[in-house]
Amino acid sequence: MAADRRSSWLKGVLDLLVLSCLTEGESYGYEISKALAGAGLGDIKGGTLYPVLNRLEEAGHVVGEFRASARGPGRRYYRLTGDGRAALARQTGAWLEFHTAVRDTLTASKSTTGET
Amino acid sequence: MMTVHATYFDRLGTALRASGRPADEVAAIVAELAAHLADADGADPVEEFGAPEEFAARLTGGAEVAGPATGAETWKWTTDIYNDRRLLNQYGDQGWEVERLDRLGRFVCRRDPADALRWEYCRAMANGAAERAARTAELAPDAWEPCGHWAFYMYFKRPKAASAGPAAALDALARTPAEHVMFGGRVRRVLVVTGLLALVAVVALVCSDYGDFVAAHPWSLAVFAAAGVAGGLGGWYGTKRDVAKGVEE
Structure with missing residues (x-):
């Protein structure tokens, strides 16, 4: 139940998190997944991550480029576009506003429960 | 550097044991990964594998974010090592995820x-949990x-x-295949020959009266057993050699 709830929360914000992983420069799927896992957001499999990257690419928020590698078949690198950066700034504000409302409500509820 | 590595592998070992992996298996995995890191000229383990707890979760297949969809189709099938990669990629192209x-x-x-x-x-070759962990880290x-x-x-x-x-989007879905066993010609021929040999042996024993035959030729049991073991070992090593070479039909 806790995992399902966490999964639902993440689905709503995963595109923002992926965009945020690209603000420092280009990256690729494994590095993005590793960064999100390192931030405590769980192990995000390719079947979840790449549809998000595809949607962001189709929306023009990121640009993907495949580069062959000497060691293996190669990787697709992603870079944030101007539109992506603007969308990230806009939607981060909206998410933080939502987060604040949720936190305030739950904090107030916890205080009330604690008092009774 | 060695202290950093030791701390990393201590944390990885703790996380693997906490997930229920047996202690000897955990020790083997840690030893294999440490050797892999040494081969990589002492690369940073966090850079190479990720945080130890997250890497342990990946190795044990835990904590996937998205669960299976409720309306998903399922399909079970098998094939042989001479056709597996071709068929996996053929059906993977139709949206089937193993x-x-x-x-x-x-x-x-x-x-x-x-x-x-x-x-x-x-497909990759790996003997035991430690080698599987190393292949996973490499790929x-x-x-x-x-x-x-x-x-x-x-x-x-x-x-x-x-x-x-x-560009890899899937626009139309092919129907779910009706087949569940898809052996290629090579394996079918081996199965037919093995079946015929077994049939011939049974018929020969029955026609010659099994009890009398064994009583007259007690060494025959050892010959049959040795032939069976040799056939099994030959098949095992032949298969292993073909997997290593990547032989396909």
Whole structure:
């Protein structure tokens, strides 16, 4: 139940998190997944991550480029576009506003429960 | 540097044991990964594998973010090592994602008609948990995830979008295949020959009266047993050699 709830929360914000992983420069799927896992957001499999990257690419928020590698078949690198950066700034504000409302409500509820 | 590595592998070992992996298996995995790191000229383990707790979760297949969709189709099928990669990639291209191999060696696949992706597959050889962990670590940077192992070989999957991006989208779904066993000509011929030899042996024994035959030729039991063991070992090593060479039909 806790995992399902966490999964639902993440689905709503995963595109923002992926965009945020690209603000420092280009990256690729494994590095993005590793960064999100390192931030405590769980192990995000390719079947979840790449549809998000595809949607962001189709929306023009990121640009993907495949580069062959000497060691293996190669990787697709992603870079944030101007539109992506603007969308990230806009939607981060909206998410933080939502987060604040949720936190305030739950904090107030916890205080009330604690008092009774 | 060695202290950093030791701390990393201590944390990895603790996380693996906490997930229920036996202590000897954990020790083997840690030893294999430490050797892999040494081969990589002492690379940073966090850079190479990720945080130890997250890497342990990947190795044990835990904590996936998205669960299976409720309307997903499932399909189980099997083939032989001479046709597996071709068929996996053929059906992966139709949206079939291998979730695991079951005890019978069948690929357990799922496909969500509402959100299907194209998948691609590769196969690697690995003897034991430690080598499987090492192969997983080697292939992970290119988005390959383990999706099952059987005997001494293991399979990896990744969405085709990992290389092709949105161009790998799946527009139309082929019907779910009716087949569940898809052996190629080579394996079918081996099965037919083995069956015929077994039939000939049984008929010969019955016609010559089994009890009398064995009483007259007690060494025959040892010959039959030795032939069976030799055939089994030959098949095992032949298969292993063909997997290593990547032989396909």
